[in-house]
Amino acid sequence: MTRTLTHLERLEAESIHIMREVVSETAKPVMLYSVGKDSAVMLHLAKKAFYPSPPPFPLMHVDTTWKFKDMYALREKAAADAGMNLLVYRNPDAESRGINPFDHGPLHTDMWKTQGLKQALDKYGFDAAFGGARRDEEKSRAKERIFSFRTASHGWDPKSQRPELWNAYNTRKAKGESIRVFPLSNWTELDIWQYVMAEQIEIVPLYFSAKRPTYEWEGGLFMADDPARLEQVLGYLPEITERSIRFRTLGCSPLTGAVESEAATLSEVVQEMLLTTTSERQGRVIDKDDGDASMEKKKQEGYF
Amino acid sequence: MDKTSSSEIYQTDALIAEDIDAYLAAHQNKSMLRFITCGSVDDGKSTLIGRLLYDSKMIFEDQLAALESDSKKSGTQGEEIDFALLVDGLAAEREQGITIDVAYRFFATEQRKFIVADCPGHEQYTRNMVTGASTADLAVILIDARKGVLVQTRRHSFLCRQLGIRNIVLAVNKMDLIDYDQSKYDAIVADYTAFAASIGIENFTAMPISGFRGDNITTLSANTPWYVGAPLMTHLETVELDTSRDAAKPFRMPVQWVNRPNLDFRGFSGLIATGMVKPGDPVRVLPSGKTSTVKSIVTFGGELEEASAGQSVTICLEDEVDCSRGNVLSVADAPPEVADQFEATIVWMDDEAMLPGRAYLLKLATQTVSATIQAPKYEINVNTMEHLAAKTLELNVIGVAEITTDKPLVFEAYAENRALGGFILIDKINNRTVGAGMLHFSLRRSQNVHWQATSIGREDHAGLKNQKPLVLWFTGLSGSGKSTIANEVEKNLNLMNRHTFLLDGDNIRHGLNKDLGFTDTDRIENIRRVGEVTRLMADAGLIVLTAFISPFRAERQMVRDMLPEGEFVEIFVDTPLEVAEARDVKGLYKKAREGKLKNFTGIDSPYEAPEAPDITVNTVAMTPAEAAEYIVRQIMPLK
Structure with missing residues (x-):
């Protein structure tokens, strides 16, 4: 008796197939892990793809030192649970210059994330890196291939992308070139949430509403995750108020806007997402840097 | 937007607000349909996709606000919202006002999740259309009602047919611009019917729509009372899926990876291409032909009683048989063929023309071999379907040629099995994907010529x-x-x-x-x-x-x-x-x-x-x- 596979089953099967192709055809893959919900789903799929073996590659977090404390806690636990080696990389240049989102604006993302990622990939000699990006996130992502080639200097050229037919992926590359692989390309935000629910995947508690210390900065609402450091960098302590907040997306604490919310369970979070009237990345400051083509420009420079 | 569809959206909203768990339960069991939209810039393709996203509530307020301001700045619809701006992605494309690469869009209803490959209509981008069509269950071929069946309509239909898309929707768009005239619509459909039969498209579903006005998109339009079919969205929600058909075929699974965590476990991981499998089934490993029995189907969530086409699994066998990446596990009594010479349709995708006799890498499912292509038997004019003499294949040209591989390939005709009949060609030096192809059949000489073993080596x-x-x-x-x-x-x-x-x-x-x-x-x-x-x-x-x-x-x-x-x-x-x-x-x-x-x-x-x-x-x-x-x-x- 044939049963029609559900959309989640098909998405899962596709992601697993992609991961197995990478492991079979590349020399040294790594999974980039940002501790967000997409990363959590990607890691879960990796466990499934290779079970009963542990995923045959390390997890790597390109850190900015400005992530939420809850994220750092889950990062260690998730890697241990999966039986994977966790690599944490911080751009030493950004560290020594004390680059932070308040004083340095776009340079913060460029140095910690874009340059940090390039340095980390070069340091370990990874030739393939899994990333949790989805095509529904942003316009230029909609056209990116699942296997996205980068030159030896990590550049992306949208005009010379390889055609990608059926599920026959061309993984060949010259020495020094690398591939960014996006196994979640065809997932949407709703798919991710449904899968988190169905598979009971552990995610950072910040996605759920709770009373948290907040401050307002340049018109946005942020969480005071580390007030002492905030005061140190800003030179003063902004007014901190307890509010019931949560996050739709997680990045650096001073760059990720909170939303006031009462959604404290998974289904309430999904409910809020479905009824919401603004898109997911809206809370992120990073996309607005250079107007409309911001993300495309970042990717050409090597941002994931 | 007419009243019916907005009230439907209201009901969905109400369910989300009042009983989110019921809503989620309903959405947990959706199926998935992948389709492509083919049409030129002027056919209103992007507008139709924008409309589908809009009507299924996939556009958020901030996107809508940006869209409204963009529409006034660079839109082509005056003061009205230009849905096309929603889907034209890269900065260069937005400036030029044309779509130049395949873009993937997503929307969902309670029945299905949809992945739309938005393919450019220009002739020089045949490559992109073929790419989008390779994973599609269905194609929506757009026609401008004012213009009827054009050369590009033929081209798109032919390519869809070549790529094995079984479900074709002929969407006669911009009906509002011909005052919903039934006789003009009927004439277009009759015209297309004759053409479709000539290229082997047996069935298609025609519908009169307006992407811009929303006619027959989510609900039947009062403007076309004479139309007796379903609205586009309903058709997309109910059409039969390829994965359901694939499950009814004989079992085949290309082996991707051998899972060997310790000496006691040896499993073969892969995505099931066709058919079903369960423990106890006799299976054959190709190309060796060795047989064994399925011991278990192992997944992270526990062992399965059966698995079917479209699932990624790990299969353990009863016997210690040789099996590695590139082999194919098959039902024992109806295995796929093994050969090293084939006839195939080839689509050339690189600026550098095909060189007959040069060795390219050929990747088919999980097999990668060295392959040489003979001078084409002919190339096909995609506008007229004429067969033309050809010495090579240039970018975006389709032709038929014989291929010889250095090692035997496990394969099936593309018409029977996309996964075991579709392949890509890779340049050995610069690693570009230079072509794609669909295998027709193996050549007799490869079946009848065997290697004669000699004693003195x-x-x-x-x-x-x-x-x-x-x-x-x-x-x-x-x-x-x-x-x-x-x-x-x-x-x-x-x-x-x-x-x-x-x-x-x-x-x-x-x-x-x-x-x-x-x-x-x-x-x-x-x-x-x-x-x-x-x-x-x-x-x-x-x-x-x-x-x-x-x-x-x-x-x-x-x-x-x-x-x-x-x-x-x-x-x-x-x-x-x-x-x-x-x-x-x-x-x-x-x-x-x-x-x-x-x-x-x-x-x-x-x-x-x-x-x-x-x-x-x-x-x-x-x-x-x-x-x-x-x-x-x-x-x-x-x-």
Whole structure:
């Protein structure tokens, strides 16, 4: 008796197939892990793809030192649970210059994330890196291939992308070139949430509403995750108020806007997402840097 | 938007607000449909996709606000919202107002999740349409109601048919601009019906729509009371899926990865291409043909009682049979074919035209082999479906050709099995995906010609001569000194009691290759034949010296790949063009410069110098005798 596979089953099967192709055809893959919900789903799929073996590659977090404390806690636990080696990389240049989102604006993302990622990939000699990006996130992502080639200097050229037919992926590359692989390309935000629910995947508690210390900065609402450091960098302590907040997306604490919310369970979070009237990345400051083509420009420079 | 559809959206909102768990339960069991939209810029394709996203509530307020401001700035619809702006992604495209690459869009209803491949309609982008069509269950072919069936409609339909899309929707768009005129609509459908039958499309579903006004998109429109079919969205929600059909076919699973966490566990991981499998099923491993029985289907969530097409699983067998990546697990009594010569439809996707005879990598499911393509039997004019004579395939050209692979492939006809019949072609040097193809059938000669095993092997031949076979492959420009140096080397080796043979380019062209000229294709065939002869001589135990310009890296690599590791020695006779031209022993450069000799290497035909030759001799600094002595010392080090 044939049963029609559900959309989640098909998405899962596709992601697993992609991961197995990478492991079979590349020399040294790594999974980039940002501790967000997409990363959590990607890691879960990796466990499934290779079970009963542990995923045959390390997890790597390109850190900015400005992530939420809850994220750092889950990062260690998730890697241990999966039986994977966790690599944490911080751009030493950004560290020594004390680059932070308040004083340095776009340079913060460029140095910690874009340059940090390039340095980390070069340091370990990874030739393939899994990333949790989805095509529904942003316009230029909609056209990116699942296997996205980068030159030896990590550049992306949208005009010379390889055609990608059926599920026959061309993984060949010259020495020094690398591939960014996006196994979640065809997932949407709703798919991710449904899968988190169905598979009971552990995610950072910040996605759920709770009373948290907040401050307002340049018109946005942020969480005071580390007030002492905030005061140190800003030179003063902004007014901190307890509010019931949560996050739709997680990045650096001073760059990720909170939303006031009462959604404290998974289904309430999904409910809020479905009824919401603004898109997911809206809370992120990073996309607005250079107007409309911001993300495309970042990717050409090597941002994931 | 009309009243019915907005109230439907309201009801969905109400369910989300009042009973989110019921809503989620309903959405947990959606199926998934992948489709493509084909049409030109003017057919309203982007507008239709924008409409589908909008009507299924996939557009957020901030996107809508941005869209409204964009519409006023660069839209083509005056003060109204230009949905097309939603889906034109890259900055360059937005500026030019055209879609230049495949973009994937997502929306969902309670029945299904949809992935739309938005494909450009321009002829030069056949490559993108083929890419989008390769994963689609269904195609929406858009027609501008004012224009009817156009050349591009035929092209899109033909490509969809070639890529095996079974469900075709003919969406006659912009009905609002012809006042919803039924007779005009009927005439278009009749026109298309005749054409579709001529290219083998047996069924299609036609519907009158307006992407801009929303007619017959989510609900039936009051403007077309004469239309008796379903609205587009309903059709998309209910049409039969390819995965359901695939599950009814015989079981096949290309093995991606052997899962071996410890000595007690050995599982074969893969995505099931067709059919179903359960523990106890007899299976066969292809190409070896060995049989076993399924012991278990292992997944992270526990062992499965059965699995079907579209699932990624790990299968354990009862017996210790050889099975690795590239093999195919199949139902035991109806295995797929194994062959090394095929006829296939090929779509060329690279700026550099196909070179018949050149070896490309061919990837089919999890198998990667070296493959050469013969000169095409014909190319197909995608506008008229005429078969035209062709010597090669250029970018965006489709043709039919025979393919030979260096190892047997497990395959099925593309029409039967997309996963085991669709392949990509990869350039061995620059790694680009240069083409894609659909296998038709294996050629009889490959089924009937078997390798005859002989008792005296190459080691026996070489052993008797007390030497190790070698191929000294001299490459360089005409007049560089290849033949002279090779001749000197052979004299030295002969004095050392070595059994040798020298194959010279000009001499071979007097006999074996006298039917070949100097086009790129003939040059490749020239080297292929010489490669085969060289291999036979090396098998006979000889040290073979060859003196051919052999201008292309790919063919020198092809010969290297024919021989056992370490037997191919590439010797680059490095003479600058000016020096070779100044020597001009045979007067050929002069003729070439005067235009009396075409396709002359270095003049109007390229020479690709070796990137990492085993030996390089510089003929400006060395005499032929010195060069020969240097080479002999490299290959026969003094003990």
